[in-house]
Amino acid sequence: MLSKRIIPCLDVRAGKTTKGIKFENNVDIGDPVEMARFYYEAGADEIVFYDITASSDKRDIMIDVVRRVAETIFIPFSVGGGIRTVEDMRKVILAGAEKVSINSAAVNNPEIISRGAEAFGNQCIVLGMDVKYVGKSEKIPSGYEIVINGGRTFMGIDALKWAVETEKLGAGEICLNSIDADGTCNGYELNLTSLISENVGIPVIASGGAGKPEHLYDVLTKGKADAALIASMVHYGTYSISGIKTYLDESGVKVRKSW
Amino acid sequence: MIAIIDYDAGNLTSVARAITHLGFKCIITNNIKDIDKAERVIFPGVGAAGSAMESIKRLGLDKAIKDAFSSGKPILAICIGTQIIMEYSEENDTDCLGIIGGKVLFFNFDEINKSGNNLKIPHMGWNSINIQKNHPVLSEVKADDEFYFVHGYYPAPDNYTHVIGTTGYGISFASVIGYKNIIATQFHPEKSGRPGLSILKNFCAWKPC
Numbered sequence: 163m164l165s166k167r168i169i170p171c172l173d174v175r176a177g178k179t180t181k182g183i184k185f186e187n188n189v190d191i192g193d194p195v196e197m198a199r200f201y202y203e204a205g206a207d208e209i210v211f212y213d214i215t216a217s218s219d220k221r222d223i224m225i226d227v228v229r230r231v232a233e234t235i236f237i238p239f240s241v242g243g244g245i246r247t248v249e250d251m252r253k254v255i256l257a258g259a260e261k262v263s264i265n266s267a268a269v270n271n272p273e274i275i276s277r278g279a280e281a282f283g284n285q286c287i288v289l290g291m292d293v294k295y296v297g298k299s300e301k302i303p304s305g306y307e308i309v310i311n312g313g314r315t316f317m318g319i320d321a322l323k324w325a326v327e328t329e330k331l332g333a334g335e336i337c338l339n340s341i342d343a344d345g346t347c348n349g350y351e352l353n354l355t356s357l358i359s360e361n362v363g364i365p366v367i368a369s370g371g372a373g374k375p376e377h378l379y380d381v382l383t384k385g386k387a388d389a390a391l392i393a394s395m396v397h398y399g400t401y402s403i404s405g406i407k408t409y410l411d412e413s414g415v416k417v418r419k420s421w
Numbered sequence: 422m423i424a425i426i427d428y429d430a431g432n433l434t435s436v437a438r439a440i441t442h443l444g445f446k447c448i449i450t451n452n453i454k455d456i457d458k459a460e461r462v463i464f465p466g467v468g469a470a471g472s473a474m475e476s477i478k479r480l481g482l483d484k485a486i487k488d489a490f491s492s493g494k495p496i497l498a499i500c501i502g503t504q505i506i507m508e509y510s511e512e513n514d515t516d517c518l519g520i521i522g523g524k525v526l527f528f529n530f531d532e533i534n535k536s537g538n539n540l541k542i543p544h545m546g547w548n549s550i551n552i553q554k555n556h557p558v559l560s561e562v563k564a565d566d567e568f569y570f571v572h573g574y575y576p577a578p579d580n581y582t583h584v585i586g587t588t589g590y591g592i593s594f595a596s597v598i599g600y601k602n603i604i605a606t607q608f609h610p611e612k613s614g615r616p617g618l619s620i621l622k623n624f625c626a627w628k629p630c
Contacts, residue, residue, distance in 0.1 A: 163589055165547040165567060202614070207547055233438055238569060238612050258434060260612065283468050285543055285571045334543065365545050386539065388546065418547045420565040421614050 165418045166382045166410070167207040167389035168403055169367060170396055172197055174243075175214050177223040195230045201396075202235035205403045205421045209235070210263070210337070210391060213243035225257050232258020240288050242337075248277050255282055263337060265290035266310040269317055269324075272331055279332025288367075289333035293321045293354060294341045306354055313341035325358045336362060337391065339369040347373030347394070355385035367391055375401060375409040382415050423447040423625065424459035426486065426502075428466065428476040436465045436499065439611040439618060445625045453485045461495045461625065462486070464502035465611075470525065470574070471513025473501050483518060490520050490603060497558075497624045498605035503598065504576055506605060512574050521600055523578035533591050540591045543573045548608070550586035550596050558604045558623045559585065559597065566616035568608035570596075575607060602629035 173180040178192045198209055211231070213224045221244055228241055241254045242263030251262045262282075268275050268289060278287045294313055298305040306321035325336055338358055340351035350371045359366040368387035372378060378390045395401050407417045423440060425433055427449045440447045440463075447463070448455060456462060464486060466473055477483050486506075489496055498506050505517050510525035517525070530540040547567040552559060575594040578584060585604070586597030598605040604624065610617035 163548065164544065164570075167546050232435065233442070236439055236442070236612060236618055237614050256434070258438065260435070285467065285545065335545065360539060363541055364543075365541050388541065418567045420563060420567065420616070 163416050164388075165207070165416050166387075167367075168205075168378070168406060168410075168417065169208045169210055169389055169391050170201045170206050170403070171210040171212065171369070171391050171393045173212050173214050173393075174224065174227060176220045177227055180214065194227050195234055198231045198239070199234050201403065202237055203421075205407060205418070206237065207418055208237060208260075208389070209239040211239065211241045211243075211259075212263075213241065215244065225253055228254055228257035228259050242288070242290055246274070248274065248281055251278050251282065251286075255286060261286050261288050261335070263288040263290045265292065268328065269308060269310055269319065272327070275328055275331040275333050279334070284332050284334035284364075287333050288335045288337050289325075289328045290337045290339065291321060291324065291328075291358075292339050292341050293351075295351075295354070304357060306357070309341055321354070322357060322361060325362050329362045329364050333364060335365045335367065337367040337369055338387075339391075340371060343371030344369070346371050349373065349377040350381035350385055350387070350390070352380055352385040355381055355387050359386035359388070365389065375406045378406060379410060379413050379415060382410070422459050423461045423463060424456045425449045425463045425465060426456065426482060427451045428473060428480055428482055433465055435609075436463060436611045439621055440625070443618060443622050443625065451480050451482065453481060456482075456485045456489055459489075459494070461497070462489045463497045463499065463624075464506070465499040466501040466505075467571070468501055469512055470501065470504055470510035470515040470517065473505055474515050474517060477505065477518075486518060487520065490601075493602050493629065495624065495627050495629055496603045497621075498603065499611070500572060500607060500609055503605035503607050504572075504574060506598075506603065507576050507578070510574060520603060521576075521578055521583055521598060521605070522580055523576060523583075525574050525576050527574050528591060530591050538591075543571055544575075544590045545571045547613075548588050548590060548596075550588050550608075551593075552586050552597075554582075554585050554599070556585045556597070556599050556604065558599075558620055558627050560623060561619035562616055568596075568606070568610070568613040568617060570608045572607060576605075 240261035
């Protein structure tokens with residue numbers, strides 16, 4: 163039986179992680195390669211990097227990070243942020259990333275999904291979706307709308323319709339981020355997650371809102387997610403990946419226990 | 422020297438990185454002479470069977486791979502490589518190399534999913550293998566070790582004695598196949614952490630009898 167995946171997410175700006183891990187000796191580790199190694203050894207099933215570098219001239223720094231991560235860890239990892247063209251995807255994949263994540267570029271130009279899938283295979287293309295609840299309407303029948311620019315720009319696109327469409331275009335996986343839940347540490351958006359997951363045939367990674375292991379349990383069971391993204395709950399040392407996995411295992415969720 | 426066969430099927434550098442990390446020398450190559458000279462051959466790849474077979478034929482690698490097999494040198498096939506060594510793949514209706522008898526089939530979960538399941542395709546993520554037959558390359562695999570899979574089609578060897586390991590996903594399928602000097606995994610050992618690296622390491626030392 164397939165295990166549910168636990169995926170730490172690292173934000174990287176100009177080659178440094180924005181939230182370092184606080185180790186016991188209180189030394190901040192801001193190097194994404196060292197953080198990747200730490201999570202690899204700690205039992206992460208996959209790692210997600212988001213490049214939040216604002217200026218495009220510093221993007222090549224990320225390619226170097228990807229290359230060094232690929233030499234250090236031997237589990238899959240994906241890279242998102244700033245990927246706008248098939249050429250951007252190619253650079254990241256050739257540097258050693260398993261998958262690329264595209265979000266606003268896909269909303270603005272859906273063709274990039276199919277072109278990326280043709281070039282590298284569906285399994286390489288993770289469709290990132292930022293979603294906000296706006297109430298059901300004729301235009302947004304599910305009540306969940308696609309937003310970009312960190313939730314500031316409403317796109318007038320229904321999230322469920324978009325998820326189904328991106329699967330048809332060739333997305334291999336959906337990373338579903340609830341802007342409402344993100345940063346609250348009050349749990350994932352379960353209704354949204356189960357709605358999307360039940361209506362697509364590709365895996366769904368739930369993102370936004372994780373604060374404690376119970377939240378992962380909820381989203382991997384009631385939320386029907388295939389994987390759960392986590393950030394601050396592990397970055398600050400509040401929980402360990404092995405602790406979360408032990409909790410999930412004891413609660414009856416299949417997770418990878420040996421690494 | 423280990424030859425990693427390059428047939429334009431996705432990114433092969435991750436296999437090379439893992440082999441290098443383990444302290445072995447390898448080259449990524451589509452040169453038939455390199456494959457001929459190599460002590461061992463890895464036949465990896467991601468992508469679709471149709472385009473993979475097309476590239477293999479175009480580059481003349483079909484004969485090179487069959488020759489490597491006949492010569493008795495150890496061969497490791499990974500993912501789409503494992504599917505290509507079978508006779509036929511349902512993916513793009515493709516005739517394959519036929520080193521192992523059997524077909525490659527699409528996961529069809531229509532019936533299973535009608536009864537309330539939601540098994541997704543591709544089979545993507547970590548899953549375990551049930552070892553059916555001891556094999557030196559798998560000697561360090563422990564019972565609860567898991568491996569990273571990404572695939573929508575699975576190999577179905579005709580001869581059950583070729584099945585070294587099975588994995589359950591809706592059905593039970595052959596996730597490790599072994600025959601003479603070839604060992605083939607449907608999962609990606611290069612992306613499967615410690616247990617995956619143990620398979621690569623043991624392959625690099627394997628002397629098929």
